[in-house]
Amino acid sequence: MAVVVGVVGLVAIDTEGGAAEGEGEGKGKVVEPLITRIAFGSCANQSSPQPIWNAIIDFDPQVFIWLGDNVYGDIRRPFKLFGKERTIGPWKNAPRFIPSSPQELESRYQKAKINPGYARLRHTAQVIGTWDDHDYGLNDAGKEFGGKITNQKLLLDFLDEPQHSPRRKQEGVYASYMFGPMGRQIKVILLDTRYHRDPLRSDGSVLGSSQWTWLEKELNGPKSAITIIGSSVQVISNHTAATRPLFSLESWGRFPTERNRLFKLMADSKREGVFFISGDVHFGEISRYDCATGYPLYDVTSSGLTQAVEKAVPPVFSFMVRLVAWLTPTTMRVTNQNCRFRSCTYGQPNFGAIEIDWSATPVTLKLEVRDMDGYPVAGVKFPLVELQLHGSMPSVKAGEYRRHCSLEVDLPWNIKYRLAILLYCSVSVLLLTVMGLGYSATFVCRLLLHKCKLD
Numbered sequence: 001m002a003v004v005v006g007v008v009g010l011v012a013i014d015t016e017g018g019a020a021e022g023e024g025e026g027k028g029k030v031v032e033p034l035i036t037r038i039a040f041g042s043c044a045n046q047s048s049p050q051p052i053w054n055a056i057i058d059f060d061p062q063v064f065i066w067l068g069d070n071v072y073g074d075i076r077r078p079f080k081l082f083g084k085e086r087t088i089g090p091w092k093n094a095p096r097f098i099p100s101s102p103q104e105l106e107s108r109y110q111k112a113k114i115n116p117g118y119a120r121l122r123h124t125a126q127v128i129g130t131w132d133d134h135d136y137g138l139n140d141a142g143k144e145f146g147g148k149i150t151n152q153k154l155l156l157d158f159l160d161e162p163q164h165s166p167r168r169k170q171e172g173v174y175a176s177y178m179f180g181p182m183g184r185q186i187k188v189i190l191l192d193t194r195y196h197r198d199p200l201r202s203d204g205s206v207l208g209s210s211q212w213t214w215l216e217k218e219l220n221g222p223k224s225a226i227t228i229i230g231s232s233v234q235v236i237s238n239h240t241a242a243t244r245p246l247f248s249l250e251s252w253g254r255f256p257t258e259r260n261r262l263f264k265l266m267a268d269s270k271r272e273g274v275f276f277i278s279g280d281v282h283f284g285e286i287s288r289y290d291c292a293t294g295y296p297l298y299d300v301t302s303s304g305l306t307q308a309v310e311k312a313v314p315p316v317f318s319f320m321v322r323l324v325a326w327l328t329p330t331t332m333r334v335t336n337q338n339c340r341f342r343s344c345t346y347g348q349p350n351f352g353a354i355e356i357d358w359s360a361t362p363v364t365l366k367l368e369v370r371d372m373d374g375y376p377v378a379g380v381k382f383p384l385v386e387l388q389l390h391g392s393m394p395s396v397k398a399g400e401y402r403r404h405c406s407l408e409v410d411l412p413w414n415i416k417y418r419l420a421i422l423l424y425c426s427v428s429v430l431l432l433t434v435m436g437l438g439y440s441a442t443f444v445c446r447l448l449l450h451k452c453k454l455d
């Protein structure tokens with residue numbers, strides 16, 4: 001309890017039920033502390049060591065935001081091609097992921113909560129958050145998932161959501177927060193991209209109608225200098241367009257109609273200073289879309305706190321992962337001199353760091369992805385006025401390419417499918433070489449045999 005009391009007053013929660021501005025009201029106006037540092041992260045395996053908390057604590061954030069896969073709550077079965085339960089292959093007959101019991105999920109949250117690093121952070125920062133699929137209860141799950149009501153309670157318990165909070169009564173875990181004093185306020189809007197989400201490939205809804213109504217109110221509500229929208233899945237990058245048919249990732253891009261609705265709502269609200277933060281993909285990346293609203297829309301992706309693509313392969317193959325990241329075409333990724341690697345993605349454990357320099361003229365914003373030691377591996381720094389409406393929106397003509405404006409799907413096919421083409425070509429060359437060698441060997445043998453006979 002002491003933990004909660006220590007940081008209360010930093011925030012006025014305002015969920016769907018419209019909790020009042022709270023705390024200070026009636027006791028005279030409380031001046032909200034100025035917020036200059038916010039950290040965020042996603043994808044933390046509660047059973048793995050989590051040394052990254054040290055770096056996060058060193059960054060000394062006033063607020064920490066969970067963006068989902070806060071624990072791995074479901075059960076992952078091994079890849080099995082043969083046997084009674086086959087989890088991959090065309091003859092697959094068993095799911096690769098299954099939900100665990102509520103008791104099991106609760107004990108996994110307990111384990112996460114008592115992690116010494118995280119426990120320390122909870123003392124010094126206010127922790128808020130939303131979920132993604134694995135803590136929602138099942139890999140890639142959406143509205144059809146049966147365990148969502150129970151699991152909503154478990155997430156909110158993990159986040160120490162007060163018992164009377166309206167967030168416990170609504171369908172889904174979306175919420176919004178207002179931090180900081182008047183004129184320098186930061187609004188954080190956390191979306192729920194699971195509870196109401198239609199199946200993948202349906203181009204249906206991501207948020208569902210009640211959450212849309214709420215979001216519209218939030219964006220059109222009281223102004224704030226900065227508005228951070230947290231989405232578990234990426235909003236700007238649509239990597240699937242360029243990684244098909246090899247593999248696909250979840251993102252708002254997979255629901256193009258819904259994504260356009262989001263951009264239109266943002267443009268119509270004329271709200272300034274908005275950017276996204278996201279997780280899910282097991283690598284870090286900063287992307288930017290200039291043709292959605294009247295100013296550049298950034299999406300800072302940090303994933304994960306423990307789960308990262310390069311850790312999924314033996315260290316000698318790390319370069320392969322980086323090569324694939326570098327070869328995957330992208331139109332949205334921000335590439336600059338601040339990146340540790342050429343690809344400007346980062347496939348080792350990482351967290352997101354947001355810094356606002358309110359005393360600079362003009363006020364500046366620094367958005368970074370940082371590594372396990374707290375060093376930046378990707379970053380952008382710009383004056384906050386860059387996120388103000390500048391009248392006309394840039395656009396692209398058909399067949400024309402513009403960085404941060406053309407969609408990945410509109411890239412010429414030979415670029416878009418570069419990864420698949422390269423892989424198939426390499427495999428073909430390999431096969432041909434093997435066949436060629438085999439043929440040559442047979443030929444030489446025949447020749448030798450023939451020679452023997454003649455002798």
Ligand SMILES: *[C@@H]1O[C@H](CO)[C@@H](O)[C@H](O)[C@H]1NC(C)=O
Nearest residue numbers: 045046047048049072076307
């Ligand atoms: C989490 O870590 C444990 C222990 O290292 C491991 O057995 C488990 O497979 C991991 N889970 C995921 C989803 O990576």
Ligand SMILES: *[C@@H]1O[C@H](CO)[C@@H](O)[C@H](O)[C@H]1NC(C)=O
Nearest residue numbers: 238240241253254256407409
């Ligand atoms: C994202 O890529 C998928 C797969 O190619 C495509 O179906 C979808 O329309 C794309 N979305 C956007 C917004 O370009």
